[in-house]
Amino acid sequence: MxxxxxxxxxxxxxxxxxxxxxxxxxxxxxxxxxxxxxxxxxxxxxxxxxxxxxxxxxxxxxxxxxxxxxxxxxxxxxxxxxxxxxxxxxxxxxxxxxxxxxxxxxxxxxxxxxxxxxxxxxxxxxxxxxxxxxxxxxxxxxxxxxxxxxxxRTMVLQREIKAPRSLVWAAWMNPETLPKWWGPDGFSCRTSRIDLRSGGEWVFDMIAPDGRVFPNHHLYHDIVPEERFGYTLLWGENGPKHADAWASFEDRNGATRVTLAIVFTTEAEFQTAKGFGAEALGQQTLGKLEKVVLEG
The missing domain is CATH 3.30.530.20 (START domain)
Structure with a gap:
């Protein structure tokens, strides 16, 4: 039939x-x-x-x-x-x-x-x-x-910061404050140029406590103020891509939950990052953000 x-x-x-x-x-x-x-x-x-x-x-x-x-x-x-x-x-x-x-x-x-x-x-x-x-x-x-x-091959880091979302966003998406707290404990940033807008970029060196230099280049996109943004991570200025990432900001009864997620380009890069403790180092970075926000 x-x-x-x-x-x-x-x-x-x-x-x-x-x-x-x-x-x-x-x-x-x-x-x-x-x-x-x-x-x-x-x-x-x-x-x-x-x-x-x-x-x-x-x-x-x-x-x-x-x-x-x-x-x-x-x-x-x-x-x-x-x-x-x-x-x-x-x-x-x-x-x-x-x-x-x-x-x-x-x-x-x-x-x-x-x-x-x-x-x-x-x-x-x-x-x-x-x-x-x-x-x-x-x-x-x-x-x-x-x-x-x-x-x-995705790594997700979250932290709840007891401050309004507007303050957390302002501490992150501000070219004056971002380089001051970005990176794990003991690391510092040396910026070549920074433009935190969709289509903008941040070219900088991460400097480890022992003086080692790690060149970075972030390319920003999909920026929705006080909600989220995305960026691509390159190994040094115009270098090879090693990850895509995004950050989101959610209201939590007067606090702000920050989510930072990184999608590594390959499974091998993800495993390497896990192996050297990238999750713990990322939490240190978010801890420095929290300190900047709470100390004003």
């Missing part, structure tokens, strides 16, 4: 992945706009451009999937439910040249699995265009494979 074509346009798709990263790290990799920009492309030929992003209940994310020679595909996500480290629910609407191709309800469930995580993604799809179900299977499958790779 031939199936009614309309019946083929409704589907429930389930994707499961075991990922070698803690749930707290996986949550950040899944929901932070800067991280989503790194893994969302299903194929190297597809460029994903995020136009707006607000990861809060009631907020939305709008992105364009671009393939050379083809019209852009627009994706709008709206966040309906966010329980950190447990579950997220969002709607997703796909369109092209003003025509809606699909709508879906996407539920992501997070759980601890051994030393890593279990991610279960359920997509309740209503497809208005031909081939959308298969497109979802391929797109989400590839995207989650990418997510697995990103999450396993």
């Amino acid at each position: 031939t199936k009614d074509p309309a019946e083929t346009r409704f589907a429930t798709l389930t994707f499961e992945r075991k990922i070698a990263a803690p749930v707290s790290v996986l949550w950040q990799a899944c929901t932070a706009p800067a991280a989503r920009a790194l893994w969302a492309s299903p194929d190297p030929s597809v460029t994903v451009e995020i136009l707006e992003a607000d990861t809060r209940v009631g907020g939305r994310e709008v992105s364009l999937c671009k393939v050379e020679g083809e019209p852009d595909i627009r994706c709008e996500n709206g966040w309906l439910f966010l329980a950190e480290g447990e579950r997220s629910i969002n709607y997703e609407v796909i369109s092209c040249e003003g025509q809606t191709l699909s709508a879906a309800l996407v539920t992501a469930a997070f759980a601890k699995s051994g030393s890593g995580s279990q991610l279960t993604l359920t997509v309740q799809l209503s497809a208005l265009g031909e081939g959308m179900e298969e497109g979802y299977r391929q797109g989400f499958g590839s995207g989650l494979d990418n997510l697995s790779g990103v999450a396993t």
Whole structure:
């Protein structure tokens, strides 16, 4: 018996992945706009451009999937439910040249699995265009494979500072104060130039207590005042890239939770960083930020 074509346009798709990263790290990799920009492309030929992003209940994310020679595909996500480290629910609407191709309800469930995580993604799809179900299977499958790779080389540092978000942001995104506290205990910064705006940069040397010099070059993007910013880390001025990073700032009953996340370019670089104690050194850096903020 031939199936009614309309019946083929409704589907429930389930994707499961075991990922070698803690749930707290996986949550950040899944929901932070800067991280989503790194893994969302299903194929190297597809460029994903995020136009707006607000990861809060009631907020939305709008992105364009671009393939050379083809019209852009627009994706709008709206966040309906966010329980950190447990579950997220969002709607997703796909369109092209003003025509809606699909709508879906996407539920992501997070759980601890051994030393890593279990991610279960359920997509309740209503497809208005031909081939959308298969497109979802391929797109989400590839995207989650990418997510697995990103999450396993991501380092997440968090600190709650008992001060308003405006003061914490001002201490970080100020070219006068940032070089004074950036870096682990005993390190200092020698700045060549600094411009903390989207499209701006910070070229500087980190100087260790023993005098060793570590050249750095940060390239800034996606700056949303008092909320978040992203940046790329290079080994020295215009040197090779070694990581993508972002920082976010959240109100916590009068305090501010700062999240600093770093996605290393390779698994080897991530393991090297863990090996020399980058997490503890990063916490020292955030401790110096806290001291600057609290001392005014």
